[in-house]
Amino acid sequence: MxxxxxxxxxxxxxxxxxxxxxxxxxxxxxxxxxxxxxxxxxxxxxxxxxxxxxxxxxxxxxxxxxxxxxxxxxxxxxxxxxxxxxxxxxxxxxxxxxxxxxxxxxxxxxxxxxxxxKRRYPAYIVISALMMSAPFFAIMFGGTFKDSLYAILIMAVQAIFINYTAKYKVTAFVSNFLGAFITTLLVMVVSKILLIYNPFSIIIVSLMPLVPGVQVTNAVRDFMAGDYLSGMIGIQAAIFVSTAIALGVVMGLKLV
Structure with missing residues (x-):
């Protein structure tokens, strides 16, 4: 009508x-x-x-x-x-x-x-949901049952950090770099003290909330819809974020 x-x-x-x-x-x-x-x-x-x-x-x-x-x-x-x-x-x-x-x-x-x-989900629900997903990702990426327990703790640190950076509007590059750096450093330090079979599986778990998957998907769909400018901007932004994550992981590994 x-x-x-x-x-x-x-x-x-x-x-x-x-x-x-x-x-x-x-x-x-x-x-x-x-x-x-x-x-x-x-x-x-x-x-x-x-x-x-x-x-x-x-x-x-x-x-x-x-x-x-x-x-x-x-x-x-x-x-x-x-x-x-x-x-x-x-x-x-x-x-x-x-x-x-x-x-x-x-x-x-x-x-x-x-x-x-309308308010978003409370922080404790988001943190709890991320923690619940951690052990399944850890096992999927080659970790043991014991590694999955450590992954829960590392994911809790990452989730709290993400909530903190979102609250204070930290830029995407800085927040992704610091998130990857802190969790990588933490995993490697813990692996020196405790027995972790596959520390890299836990590192990958901690990076999952940072990966710009939705942004890449949107950019591809923009390409498919014929909007090449927006698709290029979305892909470039995703590459920028991914670079920040990679730099954070490399810096954390180098320090340890």
Missing amino acids: LQSLQDEREAKKLLNFSVKIAKSMLSYGAEVYRVEDTVNRIYKSFDNIKAANSLVTYNFVIVSFIYNDNTYTAMRRVVLGDRDLEKIALLNDISRKMVMGGCTLDYAFKKMREIKA
């Missing part, structure tokens, strides 16, 4: 909403093509909008449309934050309701503010 804009005030409100939802989805980790598709579908749900366009990369968002022979354009710079797939799904749900005609702009703004204010 198509909607209609009533006046210039509503057109500005739609412009503001579309650029904000695009910025929010991108900062939470959505793929570029998904963000552009969401904005374009919202615009298509209004029958008196023409020449609707959106341009999204990992650094900025530009949206534009024509209403009553006037061009409305907005741009926002995007700073990538912590990935939150739940919030992406909730924002997608708002856009679906708008496209189906069951959601006004005022209601959409209200729901978007609620989603933004």
Whole structure:
């Protein structure tokens, strides 16, 4: 069911909403093509909008449309934050309701503010989940049962460190370098004191939360969708993060 804009005030409100939802989805980790598709579908749900366009990369968002022979354009710079797939799904749900005609702009703004204010899982749940995954990864990468127990402790240190760096907004390169360095150094020191069959399996376990897997997946999907610029930016960012991890591991091994 198509909607209609009533006046210039509503057109500005739609412009503001579309650029904000695009910025929010991108900062939470959505793929570029998904963000552009969401904005374009919202615009298509209004029958008196023409020449609707959106341009999204990992650094900025530009949206534009024509209403009553006037061009409305907005741009926002995007700073990538912590990935939150739940919030992406909730924002997608708002856009679906708008496209189906069951959601006004005022209601959409209200729901978007609620989603933004929605708290993430508490730190102790995230840390506990990472610790529970550690022994399975350790055995999968060639460690023994005893090594898997050590992996739980090392993963706890890594999880606490990740939570700390996220809280104080430490840059990705520094946080990944220090996370890899600290856990590698800790594993190698412990292996000198206690009997560890395969210390490298534990090191790999500690690196799993740092690996930019979602970023690589998004970049590949952007390539497949034909958005080569965003795909290149995503791959380069993933290489940058991976380099930081590798340097941290090498520095930790060299010190020991």
